[in-house]
Amino acid sequence: MPEGHRPGAERTAYDLHHYRKALTAAGFENVSAYSIGRDVYSPLATYLSKRLRDRDLRRVNPVLHATFSRPSLLAWGPWADYIIAVATKP
Helix, strand or coil: CCCCCCCCCCCCCCCHHHHHHHHHHCCCEEEEEEECHHHHHHHHHHHHHHHCCCHHHCCCCHHHHHHCCHHHHHHHHHHCCCEEEEEECC
């Protein structure tokens, strides 16, 4: 069993709307959830495009290297999201 996995725990990816709904359904209050995806993927692509040229990363698996290249990140970034969710459990 993977580390941190609880038996019976459901693994589901939620969009922003469903994240809020799921937290509310779980009994959380004062739910606030927002996307920072637009603020994450472009800067990440810029950083990794430079970092992947560093000497210590030149020997990284070519598939991994291609996956995290700037063109790849910019291609799949719009379909991925990075959500911050804050809520209170009474």
